[in-house]
Amino acid sequence: MPKLRIIGDSFSWIADDDTNSRQWPLQLVNKLSYELDNRSMIGCSQDYTWYWLHQERTNISPDDQLVIVMTSPNRYWLFEDRPDLTNPATLSLFTDPKYANIAETYFKHIQRPDMDYMAVKNRLGWLNNAATVNNWKPPLIIFAFAQSYGLDSEYPRLKFSKGSLTEDVSNAEQADPFVAQLFRGRDPRYNHLCLCNHDILAEKIYKSLIEETTLDLTQGFYKGMLDNNTLRSDMLVKNELSPRLYKEYLNTFENSKWEKFIKTMDKGFFNDE
Amino acid sequence: MTNKLWVFGDSFSFLFEGDKSERIWLLQAASKLNYSIVNYSLRGCSQDFTWQVMQQEKDKITPDDQVLVVLTHPSRYWLFEEEPDHTIPRLFKEEKPGVDSRIKAAELFFRYIQRPQLDVLSVINRLGWLDHTATRNGWKKPLVVLGFGQYYGEDSDFPGLKFSYGDLTSISMDENEDNKDASLFNGAEPRYNHLCLSNHDILAEKIYDTLANDEKLDLTTGFKKGVFNKTTARSRNLAEKEFSLALHLGFLNATN
Numbered sequence: 001m002p003k004l005r006i007i008g009d010s011f012s013w014i015a016d017d018d019t020n021s022r023q024w025p026l027q028l029v030n031k032l033s034y035e036l037d038n039r040s041m042i043g044c045s046q047d048y049t050w051y052w053l054h055q056e057r058t059n060i061s062p063d064d065q066l067v068i069v070m071t072s073p074n075r076y077w078l079f080e081d082r083p084d085l086t087n088p089a090t091l092s093l094f095t096d097p098k099y100a101n102i103a104e105t106y107f108k109h110i111q112r113p114d115m116d117y118m119a120v121k122n123r124l125g126w127l128n129n130a131a132t133v134n135n136w137k138p139p140l141i142i143f144a145f146a147q148s149y150g151l152d153s154e155y156p157r158l159k160f161s162k163g164s165l166t167e168d169v170s171n172a173e174q175a176d177p178f179v180a181q182l183f184r185g186r187d188p189r190y191n192h193l194c195l196c197n198h199d200i201l202a203e204k205i206y207k208s209l210i211e212e213t214t215l216d217l218t219q220g221f222y223k224g225m226l227d228n229n230t231l232r233s234d235m236l237v238k239n240e241l242s243p244r245l246y247k248e249y250l251n252t253f254e255n256s257k258w259e260k261f262i263k264t265m266d267k268g269f270f271n272d273e
Numbered sequence: 274m275t276n277k278l279w280v281f282g283d284s285f286s287f288l289f290e291g292d293k294s295e296r297i298w299l300l301q302a303a304s305k306l307n308y309s310i311v312n313y314s315l316r317g318c319s320q321d322f323t324w325q326v327m328q329q330e331k332d333k334i335t336p337d338d339q340v341l342v343v344l345t346h347p348s349r350y351w352l353f354e355e356e357p358d359h360t361i362p363r364l365f366k367e368e369k370p371g372v373d374s375r376i377k378a379a380e381l382f383f384r385y386i387q388r389p390q391l392d393v394l395s396v397i398n399r400l401g402w403l404d405h406t407a408t409r410n411g412w413k414k415p416l417v418v419l420g421f422g423q424y425y426g427e428d429s430d431f432p433g434l435k436f437s438y439g440d441l442t443s444i445s446m447d448e449n450e451d452n453k454d455a456s457l458f459n460g461a462e463p464r465y466n467h468l469c470l471s472n473h474d475i476l477a478e479k480i481y482d483t484l485a486n487d488e489k490l491d492l493t494t495g496f497k498k499g500v501f502n503k504t505t506a507r508s509r510n511l512a513e514k515e516f517s518l519a520l521h522l523g524f525l526n527a528t529n
Contacts (some may be wrong), residue, residue, distance in 0.1 A: 028350050051394055102381045109378035110352050118325050119398070127400025133406075133432060156409070 004034040005060060008051050008069020011144045011165050012040040016205070017245055022195045027202035032209070034065065041134045043084035045075035050123050057130055065209060066139035068127075073116040079104050108217040120149050124158065131157040140209065143217075145248050159208070164219035169197055183225065188249040194240040197221050277306035279334055281323045282343025284316040285420045285441045285466050292519045301477030306484055308339060319349035324399050331406055332355035339484060340407070340415035343441070347392040347423050352379050403434040415525050416483060418490065435483065436469045437494030444472055450502035457503060461527035462520060469500045469515035 006012050006025050008101075015021055021027070029036040039052050058102060060066065069100035083095055088107050094100035124141075130140055138157055143164035152160050161170075170192040176182050190198065200221055208215040230236050237246055278299075280286050286299055293300065303310045313326045323342065334340060347359035351377065359365070365379035400417070407415050414433055419440035428436050445467040446452055465473065475496055483490040505511050507528075512521040 047391060050398060054394065054397060077391065078388060081387060099385075102283065104375070104383050105378040105381050106386060109375050111380055112354060113349070114354065116320065118328060119395070121328060121397040122324065122395070122402040125403070126398040127404040129401040129405040129408075129431070129433075133430065142393075154409070155405075168473060175445070194488070 001033075002061070002063035003037045004029045004032055004065050004067065005056070006038045006040060006067045007052050008067075008142070009044050009049075009071040009144055009171070010040075010042040011142075011170075011193075012038065012067075012069040013042050013070075013191065014038055015028065015244075017191075018242065020190065020195075022198050023190050024193070024198040024202040024205070026065075027198065028205050031202065032065070033180045037229070041084055043075075043081065043086055043090060044071065044073055045077045046073055046123060047077040048083040048118065049267065050084075050126070051077075053127065053130070055211040060134065061138060062135045062137065066131075066137055067142065067205070069142045069144050070147070072145040073120045074111060074113070076111060077105065085129065087263060089218045099265045109239045116133065117148050117231060120147065124149055128155040128157045136197040140205070142205070143206040159215070160246065161215040161217050165192070165217060168217045169193060169201070169221050172221065172223045174228050181185070182228065182231070184252045186245070186252045188231070188237075188241045190242045190245070192220050194222065194225065196240060203240070206247065213227050276308050277311050277334075277338045278303045278306065279340045280312045280343070281308060281327050281339055281340070282418075283318050283323075283345040284313040284314070285345075285468075286312065286314040286341075287316045287466065288312055288314070288519075289465075289519075294465060294470060294473075294516055294517065296473050297465050298468070298473040298476040298480065299466075301473065302480040302484075305340070305481040315358055317360055318352040319360040320345055320347060320396065320399055321351040321358070322357040322360075323400070327403070327406075330436075331410070331432065333478065334410065334412060336411040341480075342356065342403070342415060342417045343420045344396075344417050344423070344425075345428065346421040347396045348389070350382065350387060352382065362476055363440050366497060371401045377421055380420070387429065393424055396423065400434065403491075404405055405430040408433040408446050408498075413484075414489065416480070418480075419492070425515075435490070437490040437492050441468070441492065444476075444492060444496045445497065448472065448500045449496040450499040457506060458524055459528050461524040463506070463512065463516040463524040464520070465517050469497065471500065471515060490529050498519075 004025075012025055014025060021030070025036060025038055041048065047073070073085070077083050077086060079085070084090075085103070088104070091100045091104055094103065095216045129141060130136070138159045140159045140161075142161045147162040172262065173194055174182055193201065204215055204217075204220065207213060225236070225240075237243075280299060288297065288299065295301070299312070300309065313323075313330070315322060323345065327342075346481060350358060351357050352365075353359065362380070362383040365376045365383070390407070403415055407413075407463075414435045416435045416437075418437045421442045422440045428434075445464075447467050451457065468476065479490055479492075482488040500515060501511060507525060512518060
């Protein structure tokens with residue numbers, strides 16, 4: 001059976017012990033009648049994703065379908081054993097402050113958008129080349145975050161989403177656009193999306209793959225249903241959110257670690273004052 | 274002569290203004306192939322710098338042109354935008370500890386973050402981009418000359434590229450009778466592109482054969498070895514035959 005090979009970040013990650021069948025990767029693989037191979041990781045960088053692609057390259061057959069959820073290009077795989085701690089927002093999650101300091105120093109002095117952009121183009125160039133050399137079906141790139149990558153036409157063997165999951169779908173679900181303020185660092189949704197939008201996303205990806213059309217993330221999704229009031233609605237919680245994540249979300253109000261996290265987000269990491 | 278040889282690389286292909294021998298391999302090879310040279314080499318640069326320039330220039334390269342990349346060491350890292358030639362740890366030593374936070378950042382990066390795993394990952398992505406770009410734009414196969422030995426997967430992963438067999442650093446080191454004594458020049462290299470001129474002749478001929486006759490560029494055989502040692506490197510006679518006289522003068526001054 002051909003495989004649906006999904007690799008990405010928290011937008012495609014599935015917990016081993018939480019197999020709600022409405023999560024979009026599970027719906028999609030069911031519609032395609034493929035076997036699912038999902039190697040996504042919360043918080044990972046593009047380098048981690050491409051590392052997996054390099055490792056698995058010879059195992060991917062021309063009958064398989066690759067779906068790559070392309071995370072933010074400014075995440076950096078700093079330490080080999082922590083591929084999930086890749087951006088300034090995760091500094092407070094390092095258990096050893098020494099490594100948090102090293103990471104902060106990197107982000108403050110060394111990282112810059114030009115280098116990130118160049119690396120994105122190199123990655124996509126490699127992927128286009130690998131798809132050609134190995135005769136893969138055109139890999140589908142779903143942008144988790146809006147980012148510059150040149151023109152679609154520069155990569156004729158790849159398919160790109162129009163729009164991104166963060167800006168066009170996830171953030172748009174909230175009446176209040178400030179994600180961290182609303183969720184207090186603990187998003188209670190599966191893959192940052194309400195389940196009604198999982199349904200829509202799965203159908204859109206399916207059609208995009210079957211009908212060879214562009215995956216349009218800019219329209220057709222439910223919007224504006226989340227705010228501080230609706231997040232207390234039993235109906236919404238039951239129909240749209242992850243029970244486990246919602247429980248963790250409620251706990252964050254009592255958890256000082258997350259309070260610290262939110263305060264840091266408010267202050268801005270690189271404010272020298 | 275309208276077709277161009279586009280060169281992207283490090284000190285192995287860098288040309289000094291005003292101190293040129295017509296025997297420099299790049300000049301000889303371009304002359305034999307009847308190309309004009311567009312050279313974007315920079316001493317001490319990283320692969321990232323090379324690729325950034327290539328990405329900026331790619332639309333000017335035509336199918337009649339030839340691209341030649343001297344692939345520098347993958348562990349070099351372009352840390353700060355205005356210093357693309359500062360890419361290795363020894364260039365970032367604090368004279369006054371704690372004063373320059375950027376130097377501290379560089380030290381921490383090389384000590385704790387950089388690792389071969391990421392270097393190899395980036396090399397393979399870069400070569401994938403080059404193969405893809407060359408194929409898409411109908412270029413002649415770019416020639417990738419390894420400045421340093423490094424892992425990049427299999428040649429067959431990149432069918433649109435040609436790779437050297439062996440690397441330039443090995444030729445350079447073998448010219449020294451005391452082979453592994455890298456301190457001989459004390460940072461004041463008297464050779465053009467780290468190679469004696471007799472090996473420039475050989476390299477140019479080999480590159481010509483590779484590009485004109487589609488032969489494999491073999492850097493592991495046919496080059497002169499043991500050309501100089503600690504004593505003869507100071508000889509004016511040898512310098513006239515094999516070195517840049519201007520660089521040799523700098524070497525003598527630095528080692529007196």
